[in-house]
Amino acid sequence: MANIMIRKTASGGLSFYLPKRDLEDNIVSIEFDQADKWGGELKLANGGTYYVDPLDAPPKLPVSLRAKRVDAPE
Amino acid sequence: MSTLTREETESLIQEVLEVYPEKAKKDRAKHLAVNDQAVEQSKKCITSNRKSQPGVMTIRGCAYAGSRGVVWGPVKDMIHISHGPVGCGQYSRGGRRNYYVGATGVNTFAEINFTSDFQEKDIVFGGDKKLAKIITEIEQLFPLNKGISVQSECPIGLIGDDIEAVSKKAAKEINKVVVPVRCEGFRGVSQSLGHHIANDAIRDWVLSNRDGKEFESTPYDVTIIGDYNIGGDAWASRIFLEEMGLRVIAQWSGDGTLAEMENTPKAKLNLLHCYRSMNYISRHMEEKYGIPWMEYNFFGPTKIEESLRRIAAFFDDNIKEGAERVIAKYKPMMEAVIAKYKPRLQGKRVMLYVGGLRPRHVIGAYEDLGMEVVGTGYEFAHNDDYDRTIKEMGNATLLYDDVTGFELEEFVKRIKPDLVGSGIKEKYIFQKMGIPFRQMHSWDYSGPYHGYDGFAIFARDMDMTLNNPCWGKQVPPWKKSAAPEEVKAAA
Ligand code: SF4
Numbered sequence: 240m241a242n243i244m245i246r247k248t249a250s251g252g253l254s255f256y257l258p259k260r261d262l263e264d265n266i267v268s269i270e271f272d273q274a275d276k277w278g279g280e281l282k283l284a285n286g287g288t289y290y291v292d293p294l295d296a297p298p299k300l301p302v303s304l305r306a307k308r309v310d311a312p313e
Numbered sequence: 314m315s316t317l318t319r320e321e322t323e324s325l326i327q328e329v330l331e332v333y334p335e336k337a338k339k340d341r342a343k344h345l346a347v348n349d350q351a352v353e354q355s356k357k358c359i360t361s362n363r364k365s366q367p368g369v370m371t372i373r374g375c376a377y378a379g380s381r382g383v384v385w386g387p388v389k390d391m392i393h394i395s396h397g398p399v400g401c402g403q404y405s406r407g408g409r410r411n412y413y414v415g416a417t418g419v420n421t422f423a424e425i426n427f428t429s430d431f432q433e434k435d436i437v438f439g440g441d442k443k444l445a446k447i448i449t450e451i452e453q454l455f456p457l458n459k460g461i462s463v464q465s466e467c468p469i470g471l472i473g474d475d476i477e478a479v480s481k482k483a484a485k486e487i488n489k490v491v492v493p494v495r496c497e498g499f500r501g502v503s504q505s506l507g508h509h510i511a512n513d514a515i516r517d518w519v520l521s522n523r524d525g526k527e528f529e530s531t532p533y534d535v536t537i538i539g540d541y542n543i544g545g546d547a548w549a550s551r552i553f554l555e556e557m558g559l560r561v562i563a564q565w566s567g568d569g570t571l572a573e574m575e576n577t578p579k580a581k582l583n584l585l586h587c588y589r590s591m592n593y594i595s596r597h598m599e600e601k602y603g604i605p606w607m608e609y610n611f612f613g614p615t616k617i618e619e620s621l622r623r624i625a626a627f628f629d630d631n632i633k634e635g636a637e638r639v640i641a642k643y644k645p646m647m648e649a650v651i652a653k654y655k656p657r658l659q660g661k662r663v664m665l666y667v668g669g670l671r672p673r674h675v676i677g678a679y680e681d682l683g684m685e686v687v688g689t690g691y692e693f694a695h696n697d698d699y700d701r702t703i704k705e706m707g708n709a710t711l712l713y714d715d716v717t718g719f720e721l722e723e724f725v726k727r728i729k730p731d732l733v734g735s736g737i738k739e740k741y742i743f744q745k746m747g748i749p750f751r752q753m754h755s756w757d758y759s760g761p762y763h764g765y766d767g768f769a770i771f772a773r774d775m776d777m778t779l780n781n782p783c784w785g786k787q788v789p790p791w792k793k794s795a796a797p798e799e800v801k802a803a804a
Contacts, residue, residue, distance in 0.1 A: 258593070
């Protein structure tokens with residue numbers, strides 16, 4: 240588990256930031272993005288996947304969360 | 314010389330790599346690339362933020378340099394103790410020419426080296442007592458300091474001193490901010506981690522100090538973050554931000570003060586100049602205080618205009634008009650500068666190798682003068698820096714990450730740029746090779762280069778360097794074979 244931060248990019252997408260490794264990347268897909276469920280698996284542009292426990296509502300961005308690494312290149 | 318094609322550049326990289334042993338070659342190959350604007354993701358073509366190869370001559374600094382020298386050093390009304398042996402601090406006190414106003418030694422301290430001067434016995438018995446004593450002494454000798462930061466050098470981490478405990482105790486005693494910074498030089502691969510650690514220290518020990526306290530704010534409060542006021546850069550930027558109607562409430566950290574840092578959470582917008590060294594704190598403030606941030610570029614009129622309009626878009630029509638007014642006001646001045654220098658600089662080719670943001674940000678300024686950047690690289694960038702750089706650079710230009718002394722020399726020999734822009738460590742090598750050189754870290758003791766005023770100085774300096782008559786006098790008269798070469802720049 241590691242702390243991550245998700246924020247909105249200027250172009251409206253989501254970006255993923257992992258301070259510990261200074262990894263910054265765009266999120267290409269998020270598993271749940273509904274009014275009552277938000278989170279799950281995050282797929283990054285670099286091919287990696289992280290998992291955050293789904294929240295009951297979309298959070299106010301930017302937000303810091305705990306994430307699990309499912310699969311990451313390098 | 315004409316520009317290299319993609320194939321030529323690729324083969325150049327291969328040739329240069331030839332001298333390395335197999336393993337080093339494989340590793341270095343990942344850090345060198347030919348730019349391709351079609352690539353969206355830099356990591357497909359270039360690797361960055363990795364440990365340097367042992368045995369090569371890297372130009373990087375250490376985490377302590379990133380924290381003490383870059384982020385904390387310029388905070389002028391605090392005293393930064395270089396905790397450890399004397400040398401590290403001696404080479405990082407005010408060396409970046411972070412200008413500030415104040416009476417040094419009385420109420421400002423950026424140029425003085427405060428150190429605990431570790432000796433053998435401190436390594437053996439620990440330096441905590443010494444640190445506590447130093448803080449008391451500082452308080453007696455320099456009562457006008459607003460706070461103290463303890464910047465650990467390598468040995469502190471190695472012997473495991475508890476600087477946090479000492480700092481907490483001292484803070485109570487002197488009733489001021491005392492910030493322990495765990496920025497030992499061995500952490501991380503370059504100064505970049507030092508920036509991060511310094512940002513985290515500001516977050517933990519400074520930023521929330523005035524939460525809930527009154528502050529007389531206006532809707533137009535902004536801050537300048539990540540401008541170190543080298544040669545007066547931040548002043549040159551601040552002047553027209555204020556002209557367009559904004560109020561700059563803090564400068565980080567060039568000519569900055571502790572109070573300004575503490576007031577930053579009251580801003581409406583954080584303007585981020587050096588993304589690499591201060592994005593961390595901007596992200597934190599965005600999350601905690603809801604302050605948006607944006608990266609801007611004040612090098613050269615084209616980029617300034619772009620940035621001013623983007624800044625203005627965060628505010629109401631007042632500011633939008635203000636931005637247009639400022640742009641219009643400086644236009645004639647900029648046109649005059651370009652009219653004067655462009656004919657003398659047109660078509661010249663530049664290679665850069667610098668730090669945080671300049672390898673990409675100054676490209677616009679060179680282009681405004683009709684020059685072309687044919688190679689660029691960062692000492693300590695991360696992938697997201699290269700993501701941004703790829704779009705700024707032309708196709709088939711050279712990108713190099715953490716370039717070694719040997720590689721840079723070879724690249725320059727082959728590409729034969731008209732100007733090289735890098736640091737003091739590279740300066741004399743290239744000047745002796747007969748290639749005009751500008752230091753792009755410290756502006757070669759000139760500056761400012763930011764903003765409108767800065768661009769005029771930038772253009773003059775480039776002309777002064779490039780068209781200096783000395784470059785025509787590299788060959789002694791007795792070695793000149795045929796008719797002496799015409800000195801083109803005698804004007
Ligand atoms: S690496 Fe360590 S010893 Fe060297 S300058 Fe940095 S802090 Fe000092």
